Amino acid sequence: MEERFSTFEIEHTPRSENQFVDVLVALGSQIVFEGDSAKIEVSKRKESIIEILKEKFQExxxxxxxxxxxxxxLMKGGEPTxxxxxxxxxxxxxxxxxxxxxxxxSRCVGQEEAQRKLKEVHDKACESCGEINLYRILQKAGFYWASMGKDVDQVQVQCETCQLAADGEESYAVFVSEDWRKPFT
Structure with missing residues (x-):
């Protein structure tokens, strides 16, 4: 590639001064560009986008x-009871x-996020509802909300696939006879 340039220089830049280039590299590795060229505009903000999003989320x-x-x-330190x-x-x-x-x-989530997570986990685990309880899957994923048990039950009752899995869970035949040798003679 050197042959294509008339001159070039290699200059070391400390990592602390290279953060914008790191962001561009991360951005470039995650986006698929169509065509031969693409124009990207990067604007530098004085405020952290994380802080802006936190404020917006809290509002x-x-x-x-x-x-x-x-x-x-918990923040104010209430009474011992x-x-x-x-x-x-x-x-x-x-x-x-x-x-x-x-x-x-387990991270406590609000009702909107809880419904999203519940739908997402249910959609992934719906075929195996009989094997592992959806409530346990959500716990293992690290989520909690106050009405989690009730919400999980409601979703599983409304889902036909979960109902079929639950119905077939303990299906077996039992033969009852006064003489245990009778079916074998």
């Missing part, structure tokens, strides 16, 4: 979110988690 959060009262008590009831909840980086059996932390 969009519903006041009726089941997590808000728990967060408030309240804290005892909430002993399974903890805040990690501003996110609410619930400690499940075995000490595993």
């Amino acid at each position: 969009e959060q519903c006041e009726e979110d089941w997590r808000n009262p728990i967060r408030e008590v 309240e804290l005892k009831v909430l002993k399974d909840y903890t805040l990690v980086g501003g996110e609410l988690y619930r400690r499940m059996l075995g000490g595993v932390l």
Whole structure:
């Protein structure tokens, strides 16, 4: 490739000064361009996009979110009786988690995200509903919300495939006879 250029220089740039190039490389590796050329415009912001999205997300959060009262008590340090009831909840980086059996932390999600995750996990696991409970799959995936059990039951009751899997789960025949030797004679 050197032969195609009249001159070229190799200059070392410290990683701390190379962040914009790293972003472009990451962007370029994830996008498929059609045609021979593509024009990309990169604009530099003074504010972090992460902070902007956090603010926007917090504004969009519903006041009726089941997590808000728990967060408030944990942040303010309520009465010992309240804290005892909430002993399974903890805040990690501003996110609410619930400690499940075995000490595993599951991220507490709002109702909209819960419905998305429930649909996503159900669609993937629907064929094997009889093998592993959908509730357990969601727990293993690290999610929790207050009405998770009820929501999972509702989805599985409405799904015909899950109903068929549940019906065939314990289907077996039992022969009853007064003399155990009778069917063999």
